[in-house]
Amino acid sequence: MAKIDELNALIEPVVTGMGFLLWGIEYVRSGKFSTLRIYIDHENGINVDNCADVSRQISAVMDVEDPISTNYTLEVSSPGMDRPLFTAEQYEQSKGEWVEIKLRFAFEGRKNFKGVINGVEDGDVVVQVDGEEFLLPIESIDKGRIIPNFK
Incomplete structure (x- = not known):
């Protein structure tokens, strides 16, 4: 960093x-x-x-x-439609979007998350994955990227 x-x-x-x-x-x-x-x-x-x-x-x-x-x-x-996300502000601006997140270290037994951004709380990105909500520490995120919706 x-x-x-x-x-x-x-x-x-x-x-x-x-x-x-x-x-x-x-x-x-x-x-x-x-x-x-x-x-x-x-x-x-x-x-x-x-x-x-x-x-x-x-x-x-x-x-x-x-x-x-x-x-x-x-x-x-340009960051494009499948834009990478780097900051808490960018995750907050992308609330409601589908995202793929890869963590540097496993969290609750996994490193990869794919779901909807519900916002940012106290430095954690809140992601809804298969009906379950995860709070992922922003400093633990290796890569985050918007999944474009072409519908």
Whole structure:
């Protein structure tokens, strides 16, 4: 989490300065290579040109600050319909949506939950799964993602 916090401190001012919302950051290391994935959003939506512009600006900052010492790929995109969720506020805004949540450690014997978000209470995401309500600590969530409803 310390690396994400460091990256967030570098990247958020760039993204917000360009008029976009920094939705979230994923930093995935795999062997010698890493991926830095940045999700941006805007009330009018995001297009390819927006992503390219933000990517150029972030690349310049990353080249100067050099927070990642290994080779990495920079990706900038919209969170999309199956948007990942990073913060308690995002989970609260997504109340009533179907979600898939993967925990870092097992909770009540399981790591994967698929259900409807009922809200956030005291730092826990409240998820209704098969008629049972679970309170999942936000700091224990490895990945959370909206399941799009095309009906």
